[in-house]
Amino acid sequence: MHLPEIGLGTWQNTDSETCAESVRTALDVGYRHIDTAQYYGNEEAVGEGIDAADVPRDEVFVGSKVHADKFGLSHDQVIEGLEVTLDRLGLDSLDLLYVHWPVGNYEAAETMPAFDELVDRGLIDHVGVCNFSTELLDEAMDHLDAPLFAHQVETHPLLPQDELVDHAQRHEYHHVAYSPLARGDVFDIPEVVEVAEKHDVSPSQVSLAWLLSKEAVSVIPKATSEEHVRDNFDALDLELSEEDIERIRAIDRTERYVERDGAPWLDA
Numbered sequence: 001m002h003l004p005e006i007g008l009g010t011w012q013n014t015d016s017e018t019c020a021e022s023v024r025t026a027l028d029v030g031y032r033h034i035d036t037a038q039y040y041g042n043e044e045a046v047g048e049g050i051d052a053a054d055v056p057r058d059e060v061f062v063g064s065k066v067h068a069d070k071f072g073l074s075h076d077q078v079i080e081g082l083e084v085t086l087d088r089l090g091l092d093s094l095d096l097l098y099v100h101w102p103v104g105n106y107e108a109a110e111t112m113p114a115f116d117e118l119v120d121r122g123l124i125d126h127v128g129v130c131n132f133s134t135e136l137l138d139e140a141m142d143h144l145d146a147p148l149f150a151h152q153v154e155t156h157p158l159l160p161q162d163e164l165v166d167h168a169q170r171h172e173y174h175h176v177a178y179s180p181l182a183r184g185d186v187f188d189i190p191e192v193v194e195v196a197e198k199h200d201v202s203p204s205q206v207s208l209a210w211l212l213s214k215e216a217v218s219v220i221p222k223a224t225s226e227e228h229v230r231d232n233f234d235a236l237d238l239e240l241s242e243e244d245i246e247r248i249r250a251i252d253r254t255e256r257y258v259e260r261d262g263a264p265w266l267d268a
Contacts, residue, residue: 003096003150003174004061005212006236007033008229009220011178016045022224023049027060029233035152035178035220036089037065037100038081043088051090062089063096063150065130068104077105078114082123098128098152102136103262112143119146128152128176133264134167141171152176155217157192157207157248158185158255168216177211180219183257191251195244201234208235210248 008026013019019042023034027050036046043064050060064085066073071081082097097118099111115127126149129140141148151168155161155177168175186192186207196203208219212235223229256265 002061003176003218004031004033005218006208006233007031007035007061007063007176007218007220009178009222010034010036010042010046011040011222013045013222013224014040014042016042016048018224019045020049020052022229024052025226026223026229026233027053027055029226029230031229031233032059033061033063033218033220035063035176037067037098038070038085039065039067039100043085044090047089047091057091061095062091063098063128064089064094065098065100067100068106073099073104073106073111075110075114075117078111079118082118086123093122094124096126096128096150097124098130098150099132099140101131101260101262102129102264103260108136108139108143112140116145126150130178131258131263134163136264137164137167137171148173150174150176150218152178152220154179154256154258155211156180156182156186157189157210157251158182158253159257160249165214165217173216175214175217177217177219179257180211180221181207182255185255189251191247195240195247198244199238199240201238202231204228204232205235205238206240206244206248208232209238209240210245212236213240213245 066081071077118124128150130152186203196206221232
């Protein structure tokens with residue numbers, strides 16, 4: 001299965017009923033990509049939402065992440081963590097499993113072969129990583145037999161990640177943008193707001209359409225209400241002009257919203 005351009009992000013969607021309902025709603029609206037993680041504490045609710053939707057399982061692309069602070073990232077811990085994740089989600093296999101952060105006991109030479117084993121066993125279809133640098137991406141690929149399928153990282157108009165997007169394009173894997181609405185701050189970026197007013201759409205749609213105009217980029221905005229779920233999905237129908245795209249690309253300020261100890265950019 002290919003990776004859909006837009007998916008539903010579920011970080012901080014921790015109320016079980018709300019989470020399950022937002023997943024069900026998103027799938028009924030037309031989303032076919034759901035993103036979760038061990039660390040989010042909502043895999044069971046996500047699984048309930050998938051089960052409740054009137055969409056066959058083989059049409060839904062489901063991704064989750066193994067985390068150093070939960071089960072660990074040694075070979076055996078990755079295997080154990082995936083088994084727990086599948087049990088929580090109520091699924092027999094995952095479409096995509098990520099390394100959530102390259103921290104803790106992450107070692108490419110030990111961690112990545114565990115992903116190859118999971119692919120060989122048919123428990124996951126694709127391998128991904130999150131929050132890596134280009135150097136860590138190269139190292140991970142060196143220790144993988146399976147192709148790297150996706151890299152998920154914070155990406156939005158205030159953090160366009162040009163180097164990482166270029167790396168994804170050159171190596172033919174997906175760049176998955178999380179926090180693509182800059183934690184809601186796209187509503188306060190004049191350039192984004194002005195383009196939104198020009199097209200009579202929301203700043204959210206403009207931010208998502210701007211990201212989707214880039215080759216190899218997919219987006220996973222979080223939304224819980226049906227209104228926001230639908231509004232984000234409508235970004236697929238928004239076509240920005242080259243002038244619109246350049247106006248946002250030319251924004252000359254940077255803001256990063258996601259930080260943690262050991263993040264690779266802290267050593268850059």
